[in-house]
Amino acid sequence: MGENRLGFWLAIIGLVVLLVLPVPRAWRLKMMTRDGMAPYQNLISMAMDRLAHGVEFLGSVRTAIRERSELVVRIAELQQQVWELESERRENSTLKLLLGYRDQGSRKLVLGRVIARGETSGWWQTIRINRGDLDGVKVDQAVVTESGLVGRTLEVTDLTADVLLVTDPRCRVACRFVRTGALGILRGGGFTAIDSTLEMMCAPRPFRVDYMAKELEILDGDEVVTSGLGGVFPDGVPVGRVERSGLHSSGLYQSADVVPLVALERLRYVFVVVPGDRIQQRQRERSR
């Protein structure tokens, strides 16, 4: 009976303490727990990746040899392009120096593996990656893949970072239409039941772009990229293509539905866009 009462009151006191915990302490507790769990999440994620790769490999042995030879050719072509671009970059730097242009391209990409899809409670559209403060990742940095925009970092611990996906209604991105130059604000459309599978983390609805000047012409298929306004997302990252557009019911501006370019439900690796000097600073700190 004594143990019962003690346990009961211990639980109640624990709950009260958790509820009234000051924000910095609650934050520290969260970070400690999350960092403590990160290695195990990493391990499970790696095991699942290996398993998925194994299954994929078994299913694609026939095409693997043909694809390999195609890739060899593709790599050679890309290498050629890299050399050309390198030459152009050098030329560009020289010209910028000559013009006294301040270098804004000091951003670096930090590669991260997705170790959890969605958060534990299931209310928001997030992913967790195995890169954190120790790798130079901070809150409110853009996260991209080679196809386009993924989202922004939301909470960062030493070892992990939570990324709010662009499909979440809480995510807002300043964007630009490439063809017309029209500016707008893009927000996530949430998720829908269409095309559902257990594998899916989210079936993204088209994004909604609002507040576009009504005199600008927006066509289906127009490409949408980030505008760089707001400072979180770099300029020119591809976001999606217009599916349909029209005048908003208020009659004051245009709205458009935009289909995302990145397959968010199949993300395995992403890049965090980090200022270059931060990475170098972290590397210096580590080498000490």
Next chain:
Amino acid sequence: MTWLIMVFILGLAVLAQAVAPGPVWLGQVRFPWLMGVVLYYAMDRQLYHGLLAALMAGLLQDAMTPFIPMGYSALCFMAAALAGWGVSRFIASGSAAARMLTGGFTGGGLIVGLYLLLVRRGLVEVGFWMLAWKVFGGMVLGALCTVIMGWLLARLDKLAGNLEMEQVYDGI
């Protein structure tokens, strides 16, 4: 030994809940493994076991989620533990059907409870039908996870010697 198993299984449950995505056709609700653990301890062991499991499960869930303030999930899990304990004590105990029903209703109730706490602070933007869909998903998965966890934990407790043979849950 009870506490060791509880902590171990809660750790496994939170990892499973974090890693496995929820099915879209059930409103993207995560598999509520943590709730399954809490209900087992509340229904098959003492109330304080259930409450302390709820406290730890809540702490883990809140810690692994970016937006939820600390303590919200613990509060909901404790309410679930009380409900589970009440059902097993006063209505029905032991049978798989009672466990499944309790898991189902508690799963839906947890979604609503957490939603009310979160919407009060403007942390979620979910329409009525989406919420209803999530509640339905929570009920289905809640029933499933509660039965599976109950079965698994009863056997673990039996192996560890925490339960007498006749006390072992034999619902499946």
